[in-house]
Amino acid sequence: MYPVTELIKNLADQHGRERRNLLPILQGVVEQEKYLSEYSMIEIARELDLPASEVYGTATFYSFLEYKKMGKYIIRICKTITCSMKGKNQIIKTIEDMLKINVGETTPDGNFSLLQTNCLGFCHKAPAMLINYEVYIDLTPEKVREILTGYINKKEKEE
Amino acid sequence: MSTPIYQLKRVDFIFKDEKDWKEILKNSINRPAHELINELISSELKGRGGAGFPTGLKWKLAAEVDDPIKYVICNADEGEPGTFKDREILSKVPLKVLTSMAVCGHVIGSKEGYIYLRGEYFFLQPELNKSIGEFKDYCNEINFDFTIKIFMGSGAYICGEETALFESMEGKRGEPRNKPPFPSTFGYLGKPTVINNVETLAHCYTIFEYGSKRFYDLGVQYSRGSKLFSVSGDTPKPGIYELELGMSLVDFVDEFGDGDTKAVQVGGASGFLVPRKGFRETTIGFQGKLTGISLPTGGSMMLFNSSRSMYNVLDNYLEFFREESCGQCTPCRVGCQQLLNGIKAVKRGEKNAQYLNKLMRLTETMQYTAKCGLGQSVANSFSAIVENFREEMIY
Numbered sequence: 001m002y003p004v005t006e007l008i009k010n011l012a013d014q015h016g017r018e019r020r021n022l023l024p025i026l027q028g029v030v031e032q033e034k035y036l037s038e039y040s041m042i043e044i045a046r047e048l049d050l051p052a053s054e055v056y057g058t059a060t061f062y063s064f065l066e067y068k069k070m071g072k073y074i075i076r077i078c079k080t081i082t083c084s085m086k087g088k089n090q091i092i093k094t095i096e097d098m099l100k101i102n103v104g105e106t107t108p109d110g111n112f113s114l115l116q117t118n119c120l121g122f123c124h125k126a127p128a129m130l131i132n133y134e135v136y137i138d139l140t141p142e143k144v145r146e147i148l149t150g151y152i153n154k155k156e157k158e159e
Numbered sequence: 160m161s162t163p164i165y166q167l168k169r170v171d172f173i174f175k176d177e178k179d180w181k182e183i184l185k186n187s188i189n190r191p192a193h194e195l196i197n198e199l200i201s202s203e204l205k206g207r208g209g210a211g212f213p214t215g216l217k218w219k220l221a222a223e224v225d226d227p228i229k230y231v232i233c234n235a236d237e238g239e240p241g242t243f244k245d246r247e248i249l250s251k252v253p254l255k256v257l258t259s260m261a262v263c264g265h266v267i268g269s270k271e272g273y274i275y276l277r278g279e280y281f282f283l284q285p286e287l288n289k290s291i292g293e294f295k296d297y298c299n300e301i302n303f304d305f306t307i308k309i310f311m312g313s314g315a316y317i318c319g320e321e322t323a324l325f326e327s328m329e330g331k332r333g334e335p336r337n338k339p340p341f342p343s344t345f346g347y348l349g350k351p352t353v354i355n356n357v358e359t360l361a362h363c364y365t366i367f368e369y370g371s372k373r374f375y376d377l378g379v380q381y382s383r384g385s386k387l388f389s390v391s392g393d394t395p396k397p398g399i400y401e402l403e404l405g406m407s408l409v410d411f412v413d414e415f416g417d418g419d420t421k422a423v424q425v426g427g428a429s430g431f432l433v434p435r436k437g438f439r440e441t442t443i444g445f446q447g448k449l450t451g452i453s454l455p456t457g458g459s460m461m462l463f464n465s466s467r468s469m470y471n472v473l474d475n476y477l478e479f480f481r482e483e484s485c486g487q488c489t490p491c492r493v494g495c496q497q498l499l500n501g502i503k504a505v506k507r508g509e510k511n512a513q514y515l516n517k518l519m520r521l522t523e524t525m526q527y528t529a530k531c532g533l534g535q536s537v538a539n540s541f542s543a544i545v546e547n548f549r550e551e552m553i554y
Contacts, residue, residue, distance in 0.1 A: 020348070022330030027311055061332040061485075064278040064314035080240045081428070081475045082391045082461060118316060118479055120279050121243040123461070124390065124397035133281040 004040050007032055012047045022048060022058060026065050034074065035066040063117065071106040071113035073151055076130040080119035086126040087140075092116070094141040098148055111155055167414050168403040170377060170385035172365045173248060173255075173358070179368065180254040181297055184261060187367050188303055192222055192266040199363065202371035203383040208234060208319070208356030209426060209457030210532075211445045214363065217353055220343035221267040224351040229269035231260050232328075232347060232354040236277045236312050236319040239427035240479065241459030244387040244399050245357035246280055252361060253290040257307055259360035261298065262367060263353055264305045272307040273347075275324050278314040316483035320531050321346075321354045323485065334487045335531035358387055358458070379405030382444025386458060392424075393417050393464035408433055408441040411460065419464040422547075427459035428476040429536040432543035469548035470506060473541065477502065480537055491534025494525040498541065505553060512553050515545050 002010065011028040015021040025048070029040050036059050045052040059065045066074070075095060077088055092114075096102055099112050106113040122128035125137035129144075136147055187195060199215030206212045221229060233256060237245040248256060260272040276283065291307050298305055310328050312318050318327045322336035325347045346352020355363075362384060366374050374384045382404035391397045394415045412420045425431045425443065431454045433441050444453045463472060477499040486492045501518045504510040522538035529535045545552055 019330040020328060023313060023327065024311070027313060058330065058332055062278070062313035062315050063482075079475075080479055081424075081472060082241065084471075084475050085392065085463075085467065117279075117314070118483060119238060119240040119242075121237055121246055121277075123241050123243060123392070123459075124399070126391065130279065135282060 001032065004029065004033060004037075005043055008040065008043045008047050017048050019048070019050065022050070022055065023062075026055075026059050026062075030065055034070040034072065035068060037067075037069075041067075069106070072111050072155070073131050074113045074115060076115045076117040076120075077103075078118070078120040078122070078126070078128045079116040080123075082123035083120075083127040088127040090141055091127050091129065091139050091144050094144050095148065098145060112151075167406050167410050168377075170401045170403055172374075172385060173361050173387055173401050174251055177252045177254045177258075177364075180258045180364075183364065183367050184258045184297070184303075185301060187258075187262045188265040192268075195262065195266050195367075196222065198366060198371045202366045202374040204359065204362050204366065204374065205382075205445055206356055207358035207362065207386060207457065209239070209430075209455060211455050214355065214359055217343060217355070218263060218266050220341075221269075221351045221353045224344055226351050227268075228271075228348075228350050229267050230347045230350055230352040231263045231267070231269050231272040232324070232352055233260055233272065233274040233357055233360055234319065234321065234324060234354055235274050235280070235357050236324060237280075237357070238277055238316040238319050238483075239429060239457050239459050240476075241389055241391055241424065241427045241461040242457055243389045243391075244458045246283065247399050248357050248361050248387075249274075249276075249280075249283055249287060253287055254294060255364040256357055256360045257290060257294045259355075259363040259367070260307060261294075261303065261305045262363070263355070263360075265303075267351070267353055269353075270304050270306065272305065273310045273328065274307065275310050275312060275318070275328065277312045277318075281311065284309060284311070315485075316479075317485045317531075317533060320533070323531070324354065325352070332485065334485045335533075337530070356457075377403050379403075379442075379444060381446070382453070386456075388456075388460050389458045390415050390460050390462070392461040393420065393467070394462045404444040406443050407439065408443065408454075409438040411443065412438055412462070415460070416462055417464055419466075420462050421465045421467065422463045422469065424459070424461040424463070424472075424540065425454045426456035427461075428479055428540060429532065430454070430456055430459065430539060432540045432547075434543070434547040436547075469544050469551045470502070473502060473544045473552070474499070476540055477537075480533065484533060488528075488530040488534065490525045490528040491530070491537075494521055494529070494534060495537060497521060498537065502552060512549070515549065515552060519545060 011025045015024045041055045045055040127139045128137045196219045204214045315333045318333040320335045323333040327333040342352045481495040484491045522541045525534045526538040
């Protein structure tokens with residue numbers, strides 16, 4: 001973990017400082033920080049010599065580049081047609097009950113955020129979800145409870 | 160249900176092993192460019208992302224432009240609801256895709272290739288990079304100068320549109336450009352670019368391996384070759400199937416339906432919804448002069464049975480489009496919002512049933528005035544659902 005200013009410098013050194021290097025840099029910041037703070041966006045703009053509004057405009061276009069503070073684990077439930085038909089609402093309900101948050105919220109301890117997302121491309125194994133970049137498919141309420149318990153235990157072990 | 164006139168023909172080209180890739184690469188780059196282009200043209204391979212532009216012609220156009228810098232891009236921004244075949248190709252036979260990209264580089268005179276991989280498929284990266292490394296080693300060994308890199312997307316459906324994809328790679332919002340100019344003259348960074356779907360490149364490999372005739376002999380007129388279909392929804396056997404083009408929808412439903420299929424969505428949310436009464440007269444392939452009703456698809460085939468409310472289906476599509484519209488042109492940005500608000504208002508009884516006709520006219524306007532395929536194609540499923548399942552929209 002680098003302080004964000006240093007991270008941005010490193011990313012710019014690694015990818016380059018041209019406009020076309022903007023997305024990889026934004027992605028690199030999100031990978032570590034889980035979101036793009038106003039501060040990060042201004043720093044990126046400074047590093048690449050771009051107007052901050054351009055960085056903001058680009059960052060906010062992409063659904064995986066969060067610009068609100070997110071939890072350590074971002075849960076994204078696919079809500080597109082097949083997952084919706086195959087019971088994604090039950091999955092969401094299960095997670096909401098377990099984590100005591102609603103869709104769009106983050107747990108007070110900052111561990112989990114719950115979001116919905118568009119088609120993940122696992123329609124034949126619906127419903128599907130992502131936790132950070134990990135894919136989980138053929139979900140049932142039982143299965144989802146098991147998966148989340150795994151994450152919660154992992155988190156506790158780390159602490 | 161019926162006596163099939165045309166049996167579904169399973170084909171096994173795409174996922175056939177790729178062990179001969181070195182030989183195919185070496186042989187192909189030793190052939191003159193025009194010969195490879197002619198091979199592709201005579202195979203009649205058309206783009207497998209859904210739009211169906213002839214691949215050989217695409218390569219030819221880019222080859223004819225005189226520019227020292229050109230790009231080859233593999234479009235792996237597979238985001239159409241109901242499509243999941245490209246991921247399977249990239250995880251099972253990545254070297255086929257890389258080989259075809261390099262052959263394309265040889266044909267058009269490009270030394271740089273990119274795979275634009277959707278953010279949702281981030282997890283594919285480590286394995287894919289391994290294959291790219293292996294590929295690079297062989298290119299060095301035979302002194303062939305072509306580099307492939309992955310460019311990650313970040314969750315935007317519209318970036319599957321080729322010019323939006325270029326914008327995204329250039330570090331901007333993924334907003335489609337006006338066409339012309341087309342990518343073959345003005346693509347990534349304003350340079351001549353060939354951009355092909357993952358599956359298209361995998362088919363190119365088949366053609367380089369076996370020759371164009373083996374490919375051409377499959378399928379029907381205007382729709383040659385095989386195609387991967389991503390089958391999902393109310394079906395006992397969801398999954399990925401390689402089938403010949405030109406099958407009739409009724410045979411498809413016989414094979415994949417659950418006996419109670421009410422409608423099939425061909426080509427994802429932006430594609431075409433066919434109600435049961437249309438199964439018999441519809442075939443799957445590209446439209447030609449003599450084909451009757453022939454529907455193209457990027458491979459997405461979603462089946463709905465009679466337990467599904469088509470209102471919910473349309474509501475889900477419209478919410479998808481409203482969120483994924485890039486917002487730069489008004490017909491699409493406002494149109495998608497108004498369509499969604501409109502059907503909700505009719506359902507709640509706040510607007511009368513006639514209002515649906517008004518909304519249909521709005522989709523027509525969008526078809527004519529929206530800047531890219533997203534806004535233009537909303538009309539397809541909207542009109543099919545509203546016309547065929549009107550009562551479900553109202554009650």
